[in-house]
Amino acid sequence: MPALSSELLDWYDVHARAMPWRVGPEARRRGVRPDPYRVWLSEVMLQQTTVAAVKAYFERFTMLWPTVANLAAAPDAAVMGEWAGLGYYARARNLLKCAREVVEVHGGSFPGTRAELMTLPGIGPYTASAIAAIAFDQPETVVDGNVERVMSRLHAVHTPLPAAKPELSAHAAGLTPQERPGDYAQAVMDLGATICTPRSPACGICPWRTPCAARDEGTQAELPKKTLKAAKPVRHGIAYLGRRTDGAWLLETRPDSGLLGGMLGWPGSAWGNAPQDAPPVSAAWRDPGIEVRHTFTHFHLKLALRVADLPADAEPERGGFVAPHAFRPSDLPTVMRKAFDAVAASFGPIDRTG
DNA sequence: AATCCGGGGCT
DNA sequence: AGCCCAGGATT
Numbered sequence: 363m364p365a366l367s368s369e370l371l372d373w374y375d376v377h378a379r380a381m382p383w384r385v386g387p388e389a390r391r392r393g394v395r396p397d398p399y400r401v402w403l404s405e406v407m408l409q410q411t412t413v414a415a416v417k418a419y420f421e422r423f424t425m426l427w428p429t430v431a432n433l434a435a436a437p438d439a440a441v442m443g444e445w446a447g448l449g450y451y452a453r454a455r456n457l458l459k460c461a462r463e464v465v466e467v468h469g470g471s472f473p474g475t476r477a478e479l480m481t482l483p484g485i486g487p488y489t490a491s492a493i494a495a496i497a498f499d500q501p502e503t504v505v506d507g508n509v510e511r512v513m514s515r516l517h518a519v520h521t522p523l524p525a526a527k528p529e530l531s532a533h534a535a536g537l538t539p540q541e542r543p544g545d546y547a548q549a550v551m552d553l554g555a556t557i558c559t560p561r562s563p564a565c566g567i568c569p570w571r572t573p574c575a576a577r578d579e580g581t582q583a584e585l586p587k588k589t590l591k592a593a594k595p596v597r598h599g600i601a602y603l604g605r606r607t608d609g610a611w612l613l614e615t616r617p618d619s620g621l622l623g624g625m626l627g628w629p630g631s632a633w634g635n636a637p638q639d640a641p642p643v644s645a646a647w648r649d650p651g652i653e654v655r656h657t658f659t660h661f662h663l664k665l666a667l668r669v670a671d672l673p674a675d676a677e678p679e680r681g682g683f684v685a686p687h688a689f690r691p692s693d694l695p696t697v698m699r700k701a702f703d704a705v706a707a708s709f710g711p712i713d714r715t716g
Numbered sequence: 717a718a719t720c721c722g723g724g725g726c727t
Numbered sequence: 728a729g730c731c732c733a734g735g736a737t738t
Contacts, residue, residue: 408733415724416733449722452736486735506733524717551733560731561727619737621721659721696723 366516366573367539367546373569374549379556381413382420387545396544398472398497399430402460405492406453406484413555419448431470434461439615442624443693451695455624456484474498495547503535504547508554514586515558518575522587530586596662599633601654601701602642606672609712611689612642614681621658627698629681630665637666643678645670652704656697663697669705686712 375387383404385396403423407416422444427433433441438458445454460483464472472493473479479490491502510523513533519526539546557564563582565571576582604612614629616622631640641647647668654665691702 405733410722410732410734412724413733447723449724450734452721453734456735484735488734492733504733507731508733511732555733623721657723659723660719 365539366570367537369569370549370553371539371542371546374545374552377552377556378545378548379413379552382417382424384548390542390545395499396497398474398493399433400424401493401497402430402472402485402489403433403457405489405496406457407448409453409489410450411448415448419444429470430461430464430472433458434465438624439626443626443690446625446693446695447699449696451623451625453484455618459483460485472497474500476500476502492547496544499542499544501538501540501543502547503531503538504551505531505534506551508551508558509534511560511586512550512554512558512570515563515576515582516570516574518579518581519585520581520587522589524589526586594657594661596664597633598635598637598664598666599631600637600639600666600668601628601630601698602640602647602668602670603628603701603705604643604645604670604672604676604678605709606676606683607674607712609686610683611686612672612676612678612681613684613689614642622695622697625695625698626693627695628701629678633663633665641668642680643672643676645672645676650705650708654697654700654704656700658697665697665701667701667705669708671709 378386380386383400385394404416404420407419426444427436436458441458442451442454445451463482464470474494476490476494479485479493480487485493488504488506491504494500494502495504510527510530513519513530514526517533519529521529553569557568561583565574565577565582568574571577574582576585602612606612612629613626616625616627618624629642631638647670650667650669652667654667656663656665691699694702
């Protein structure tokens, strides 16, 4: 009887999904090796993010910056703007730090061991193992949400997450083969993404349906168990969308740390239990009667809006003016883009007579 | 160990 | 409307 890993690799040989950053099992057999830069970039983008959401961003980044040296040389604002909409913006800040460290400390080549990769910004236990296994074919064990789910079912682990993490990691490590570790790592994650899904797993076509302990019990849809999460509170705020007579928008780059850190946004109040006025400049602010709703990781936001036409000599206390040709709504994180989309039509044509 | 960080897809 | 996440940094 073949080892469990062999059965999964056989399945992967047939069912591996094509992805822009992936070297499939067939090409690997011909000796093709993945570019560590592309593996790293894709794995960082895939942190807490689905394949469908990542694809367009990956294509755009690799077109603009084909090598890690190209990315390292890019202006911060360009990278943050291209990352806008993908979320978890600390990833983008660490992406640049990491690229520059690879160039300056490692001569432009990613280190090939898990331990060395772990020292780089934005590369933690999961990503270090993924790069070592996929790009450098080292027998490292990859443990992400998919693997935890697959292991909890294969071994019928009823301990709730996150307490079960060590146990699930141990199960995963016990299955990692010495042969084709890169393909195996991707195979387990593909299995979790396509067959061993959170709800309604497709056990009938699963390559591990026979050894699966949860399927024996009929508990596969209940696993992994999780401890209940706290309910999300509602916060309120006000955002100010001001446009000068020459068409320039009043925007600010947010502080490097914290929520939406380093991203472009509309100046506004702090977000708390109740909305409070905090105009960035004295002006005839109007209430368009529109409320933007947005949900972050740990709270719901209800954002009131104010709009104003600002005089040519306006001197705001916060933020700066961005000329119309330099302003791309796609540079904004989603909540800020929602605010723009909600009121953009309420601004009239630009007065070019000054 | 607990908390802080987006956003999209699914049911 | 609530649920699920292809995690890492910070404290």
